[in-house]
Amino acid sequence: EPEVTQTPSHQVTQMGQEVILRCVPISNHLYFYWYRQILGQKVEFLVSFYNNEISEKSEIFDDQFSVERPDGSNFTLKIRSTKLEDSAMYFCASSEEVRSKQFFGPGTRLTVL
């Protein structure tokens, strides 16, 4: 069964450093998403991406964040200058159609020191 994959599983970085989180969505899916989950809290939407552009974003997704689909398979989330409060699990998801079931990857645990 096709799955969303994410790398790395765990990323530790120093405050102020840039990180890039990587995702490979399910191959025939057209819509891609990033969510995050701070430890013990709800899953929160960050951004959705379709047709090589951002289609929706939350207030969390400020100028420090960017997304890219650099090739036909990868989907990345970049945080330019990490803050302590960026420490969280970051989940990539994809869906075949808009407003249909979203399938989540296993997540990247980001720890900012």
Next chain:
Amino acid sequence: GESVGLHLPTLSVQEGDNSIINCAYSNSASDYFIWYKQESGKGPQFIIDIRSNMDKRQGQRVTVLLNKTVKHLSLQIAATQPGDSAVYFCAENVQGAQKLVFGQGTRLTINP
């Protein structure tokens, strides 16, 4: 703002019993709902979805009920197994938006 560290509602059931997990959603414009299961250290796993033109949908051992009048969603799991132990989230999607808005989750524990 939200408090740090949610205290999840918990539900404990005996293996083999049925369980019902409830969710109240907030936005009357939401018309698509998904239940996810999250095991420790893993991503949310799709269980079942329902659109607002239905009030019930069944899957394998699971049933989702939707009551739009009171903005309530429930997930029924039949004949629970130890592998059903996890946190269960409902997520809602508002018409016109792409994002899912997740509820706070319920921790289900299956006792042997």
